Structure formats: structure tokens, C-alpha cells
Amino acid sequence: MKDHHIGNMKALILVGGYGTRLRPLTLSRPKPLVEFGNKPMMLHQIEALVEAGVTQIVLAVSYRAELLEQELKVQEEKLGVTITFSYEEEPLGTAGPLALAREILGSNDEPFFVLNSDVICDFPFKDMARFHKNHGREGTIVVTKVEEPSKYGVVVYHPESGKIDSFVEKPQEFVSNKINAGLYIFSPSMLNRIQLRPTSIEKEVFPHMAADSNLYAMELQGFWMDVGQPKDFLTGMCLYLTSLKQKGGHLLHHGDGVLGNVLVDPSAKIGRNCRIGPNVTIGPDVVIEDGVCIKRCTVLKGAVIKSHSWLNSCIIGWRCHVGRWVRMENVSVLGEDVTVKDEIYINGGRILPHKSISESVPDPQIIM
């Protein structure tokens, strides 16, 4: 159901560079197309934006990726939304891309969304628009609560109005446990603050907006994760599956040997005497043979896991072959089309695409 009060809105997604933190997966596919919970990462955002009434989306990209353009052409038609690519000649940081897309973002008086492409959560776009209209100032940023604020930059704001007072980078003394969640909504006038040059929105724009009393914080309900690297990708997947469960869980898989929240594409095949879960995502055309145990893993499209293997906290890339009696754990990531021979042990290994692994990797290591 589209909310017609806030229709015809626009959004900018900050895709940026090559997604090196998610290598070896991003050596085969642009990061926005890597499947998270059996759906390309970016589609989680685009679908939520469309749902909230956004009709035009700009992707700010600093490299050309044909695969990304093709895929989004398909989605454009499917979702009835206009998707434009805004290519940066040089990386423009987190604010520069707004200036580059000024014509689209500032084409009318409606506020526009800006989001970080690595963020996964229950996207609160409608709430953001409402909240933003209510305070009537230039910007709203979504904040989320963290356990260890000393590792992040935190946001200090008025608990009732949400008006942001200041930003504190890696606070030694507790001042706040809320951090910038990478989701924003701005009024077009905000674009006047940004020039077409590499700029950090967090460091060079927000402090000024806060000083002018033009920036408000809205607290996020539910889960949030920056899934830009493998460890967080898996943590985010657990949170995402939990949220699917809370929403009724009709997408989740049930059956013999399935434990906890498990997402399985209907085309995947699972053998006898397996134990799958908790927190596992199994992609299309995946084959899991008999007697396999998988916990806290994402297995991408077309991978084969042979009998009696044990996988915990791993990402198995597209079309990989994992042999029999293989043990993989500790955020091991297999790139596309990797073969792991029988009886191999991989502990925290990052394996580049198209490799064949015939010797164990007992300690965390990158295999070129």
C-alpha cells in the first residue's frame, strides 16, 4: 500500500566503490547484488523505498558495473520505479554524490532520502517522512542503539524533540549510546550546504546543520546492521531472520532437521539426517547432501555441500563445491566457484574465486 500523502519522493543510495570489505564475494558481483537473505542487498532497500512511496532512486556509484545496470533495469520495470545511475569521476565521499545528483534531488519541494547501501534493518521510511515533516527543519538522521558506544561516533540529542546537540567520535566517557544508522531524510534546501567535491557528510556537513538547529535524530525501532563485511553480514543475517520470525515467519522453512530460523529457497534440495539451523540461509538450486550440519551460514545460489560436512559461521559463494567431511568455521568465506576437497578443515579462511582447496587452512588466512 503506497502512502499517497508522501508520494513522488526521491532517494539517493550511496553505493560507492568496489566493496572491498566484502571480498572475496565482491570479486564476482557488485556488492549491491550480493544476496542477503536470498535477496540482493540493494533490493531490500529499493523495495522498502518503493513501499514508502519513492518513485525515483539515484544510485551513487564510483565504478561502472554492467551487471548492476542490467539487474536494476529488470527491477525498475518490476517495481515501477525510475532508477538512475550517478557516476562519480573520482570518489566524492558521502556528501559529494548529493551535489552530483542535485538536479534530481532538488527538482521539487519534497524531502528526499539518502541511505548507506550497507545498512540492513526494518527500514522506517514512512516514519522518517512523518517525523521530518513534524519538526520542519532541514534534516533527520536515524540513530540506533549500540552496546559499546566507545567504538563508534555517537549522536547526542534532546530525548524528547530529537534535536541534535553534537556528535562525539569514539567517546571515552559515556555521553550517548546512539549512533548514526546511515539513513537520512533531507529537505531540498539542505543541498545548498554541499559542493561538488569529495566531502564527508558525517564530519563536514552534519556538525554545521546541528549547530544551526537544523538536524534531528529519530530513533530506530528493531534491528540494524551494517553488513559491509563478512562477520557483520552473518550477524545481520541472524537479526534479519529473527525479524522475519517476528513478522509471522511464513517465509521461514520448517521440517525435519530444521532448527530455529532458517530461510530456504524452494528450489534447494536438502538430504536426509541433516541438521540445518539455527540462522541459516540457503539459496536457489543449492544441494545439501545427507548428514550435513549447517549453523549460522549463508549458502549462495548453486552451491553443493556434500555428505557429513559441518559448517558454522560461513558464507559459501555461488556454485561452490564443499566436499564430504569438511569442517568450516570462524567466518570462512568461499568466493564464487571454489572447490573444497573431502576432509578439509577451514578455519577463518577467505578463499578467492575459482580456487580448489586440497589442504586444510587451520588458521585464519587469505587463499589467493
Next chain:
Amino acid sequence: MIKGIILIGGPMKGTRFRPLSLELPKPLFPVAGFPMIYHHIEACSKVPDLKEVLLIGFYQPNAALNHFIMEVHQEFKLQVRYFQEYQALGTAGGLYHFRDQILAGNPEAFFVMNADVCGDFPLNEMLEFHRKTGNGDTHTMLGTEATQQQSLNYGCIVENKDTHEVVHYVEKPGSYVSSIINCGTYLFSPDIMKYLAAAFQKNQENFCTDSIESSLSPSTKECIFLESEIFMDLASTGKLFVYQTTNFWSQVKSAGATIYANRHYLAIYHRTHPDRLAKNGEGKPTIIGDVYIHPSASVHESATLGPNVTVGKNVVIGEGVRVRESLVLEGSTILDHTLILYSIIGWNSVVGSWSRVEGTPNDPNPNKPFAKLEVSDLFNSEGKLNPSITVIGSNVQIPSEVVILNSLVLPHKDLGRSYKNQIIL
């Protein structure tokens, strides 16, 4: 008439064999399904004139040893007796102490075999060779070729290439002497007692005078060592000969060496006991290479075993289990989907499902002719455990879904998590 004597040592020996020797005298540790010295006794039983085997050592008489003696007596129709030294008497002190028993019935000659070696013992060939060397007063030692570097860890034999007479013998030399090494297997004529008596007398006299200042001297004056006290003097007298073999032979000093010994004894079964090797068939587990499964063991048909695996008495192996290059000892249980590689699973231990127990082989370099098993230290120069065979002591519980890598686990432990490169007390 010929006799066989096996030197089985005692409880203070074989410490490198821990934690497995904590439960059972090391000579009774099963390799390829049978106690180590069973293979010695079987070799003795193949010598036509050999009717009696004497075990000499300083273990207290115990049920395991008595039971073993009864079993081999019945199986090989040999008289087998154990003679207990009142304390450790070295490799020759016991021979001298029990000389009356050894020489009773006037044997033509007697074999002496160290228990801590394994091999395809060519006893008949040795005897044939021995009979050609003299007039019943000569002695023959079994020798085999080693690499120059490894020879330094063994007794080294220099022979006259034409006559095979031993012209020089030295134990563990500091520099290279000869690549023919002592296999710890000898054939002595009764005349050897003359030399033992002389060494005994000498020790009696010297012990009174310089035992206080010399810490290197034997602990008692009755202690005699073949290697350092007899062979050195016997070499070049024309009475000591060496019979060289190219058959399989290895020391079995460490627990890990039993994996190597197991592999070779299983290979020998092809010739001696093909019936002991498991075969593939419908409703049976998948067998790769040489595998021995005790008839009382229960192995699920979906399991895959081998190569070089021994499964002991009453062992239970679950669905989809994989075992390679390992020993699974009596009474232990391996639950479903678990993988065992280069490991020894001790008596009555349980390994949970989807676990991985893995060691690192330290096999001889296959590219070096005559290379032997390397006797490596437990720890490296940085104080870290050297990767080796994983040994799980008896009555250990290993949970499901863990990895135990290059570790030694002492008996009666209940492990709660994964371990790597550790000794678990």
C-alpha cells in the same frame, strides 16, 4: 632347539608413549589389532625349532600380561613365560640374571628381541645366516640401512662386506660412522654368557670404587647394557656378525609411531593373514586400502574406513563416520558424521557427532631411501607443541561438533570445547 627372548622393559620406561602407557604396559599396546609383542611372538612361532618364548622385564605381574601369555600360548602352542627382574637390569642384565632358565635344555641359540621395535622380522633367514658363520660360538645382529643423518640416533655397525663380520660398533655416535643400524634383534649362541659374565664381574669391581663420583654408571652393579658394554668389545673378535634386512623395520618409541607401525603390519597381513583385512560388500562399510576390524566391533554400513585403520574390540562406529590412518581402541564409540584422521582414540572413549579429531603425520620422508621415522621432540625450540598424531587417552568424552587438532588428551577427561596444539591434563 632355539629359544626366543623378548625384552619388555618396565613401567618407568616408555614415558614417550604416554598417555597410552598410563593404562597398559606398552608392549601390550595393540597395533593392527594385536599387542605389539604378539607380532614378535608370531615371528618366533614361524621358526621351526623354536618352542619356548621368555619375556624378561620389570613389570609387576599383572592381569593383562597373564591374560596375554595365556592367549599366545594357546594360539601358537608355544611355552611362554614371564621372568621379572627385581629391578631394571639394562638390556643384558636380565639375560645374565636368568641365564640358567635361558640355557636350560641346551639351546643351540636364542633370539633376543627388543619389544619397542616393530617389523617384518626375518628370523628364519637370520638363523640360516647364523648357522653359516661359525662353529656355534658366534652371534648375529639384525641390521638395516638408515640415512647418514638418522644413523646418528641408532647403534651403528661397520661390517666386513665380504664376511659380514662386525668390525666396529658404536652406539649413537656424534658423527657419521656407518649407515647400517642395529635393529634391536639378535641371535646369540650360549657362548654370549661368557661375555655377560665378564661384564658383570667388571661392573661388580668398578661399582665399589667409582660409583659415587660417576653419575653415568648404571643404577645397580647388576645392570649391563648390550649396546655399550658387549657389542663394542665383541666387534672385531670375529664372533659377531650382522644380517642385513631390507624388510620393514621401525622403532616404536612414541604413541604416534604406532600409526606408522599399524600401516606396515596391515600391509604384511596381505601375505600372512589376508583374512584379517576387511573387505567391501553389500551392507558393509566402505573400505579403502588396508583396514582391520575386530569381529566384535559394530561399524555402520554408511561409514568409510581406511586406508590404514584398526578398529578394536567392541568399538561402535556410527552413521557416516570417516576414519583414516588411525587406531580406534577397544570399547570406544564414534558417533555419526565424525571424522578421525591420524589419531589414536583410547580405550572406552566417546567422540560425539560431527566432530573432527585430527593429528599430523610425521612419516619418514618418502623421497629419501632408507629414511626412518623421525623421533621428534614433543616441543619445538619456542616451547610450542610440535604438530603430531593426536592421542586421546582412555575414557575421554569428546563432545559433538568440536575439533581436536594435534593434541594429547590424558585419560578420564570430559572435554567441553575444541582444542588445538595442546596437552590436556
